[in-house]
Amino acid sequence: MTRARISDCPLARTVEVIDRWWTLEILHVVLGGHTRFSAIRRDLETPADVLADRIAALRAKGLLEVDDTAEPGDPTYRATDLGRSLRPLILVMAAFGNHQLAPEDRSVVLVDEETGREVDPVVVDRATGRRVDTAGFVFARGPKASEQVAARYPEPQAGG
Template sequence: MRHKSFEGMDCPIAQTLDAVGEWWSLLIVRDALHGLTRFDEFQRSLGISSNSLSRRLTELCDAGLLARHRYQQRPPRDEYRLTARGRDLQPVIEALAGWGRRHVTAGRGGVRLVDAETGAPADPVLVDRDTGKPVNTTDFRYVARRSAPEVKRARMPRS
């Protein structure tokens, strides 16, 4: 159950968490990236209750991350497919997976992203689109914009 909305915060991370921050939601998007589309597939993969899964799928559809497609009329059955907006979460999912492999699971995990041509395991990194430089805390810094909270404007250089 969601305890707080970040709707009023002027922060892309907070706003994104409002759309996908509930932990089951990111796991559903992960499973959709892995090719799962049907309610029973998500439920078997996640071990989530029917009510919780139904609620999460509805929220993800409402957020424009999944689209519902009817594949059977009687009884009515739907598939849930990632939209372009949902597919845009792949780098986020892969960043979380990479961090988890490095710091939590010691490389374990049942699914890995691999190069489609060579089959070699991928090790995605976040890079700056303009320079191609990997984003890190040494070569990049945060700057406070005018809309940043005062506590951050006091600590950070201004843009």
């Protein structure tokens, strides 16, 4: 596992949790409804021993758990709260990847299940509903910022 250069950096902590590309791939499949080991394996075309090791790693990180009602020999997995909290990141990363392609070249798109209309996810502030991917939003140091983080980011401005 990769260790963060700056231990209190939230971006570095996220990368530590994700660690390998297949973390998001497996979570994407499980969150999409393919929860049995056999279905995950079939969807990802991954050898059983490799997939078992990867799922064990995700369970150890607290991203997946075994469904207690699963059939022996073909366990069912579900994302934990921590695993489900990565879904918005997966959606935004997929949108980023699609923005690099012409619409006719996209192999997977996010759609509104009810209308079938393609959607473009954005990140908004939960309290105000305002998009946060604009110049009006910046990183600032938090109350527990280390010296290294405090040197990189300003104090939050009052009145916000």
